[in-house]
Amino acid sequence: MARAVPSLSKRAESFRSFGITEFEPLLDSEQAASLLRIHRKTLQKMARRGEIHGTHVGKLWRFRASDLNDWMYRQDEAS
8 A cells, every 4th residue: 555755845844843954865976976077986985085075874875965065165265
């Protein structure tokens, strides 16, 4: 039997009850690397070194677009 998925507004209300006002979707390594136009293995290596912020979810890396944007901004400022 299929379950109904709560509407987005109901989900947003439940996030607010935990103090979360907005949830930023996570990008996988392939998506994040394509935004930066680098190879996904290079991105993962940078995340392991702490050069760029990434999160392990199980064995997979996940990245926030805002973290990638912050990293790009820092790179521009350094040059």
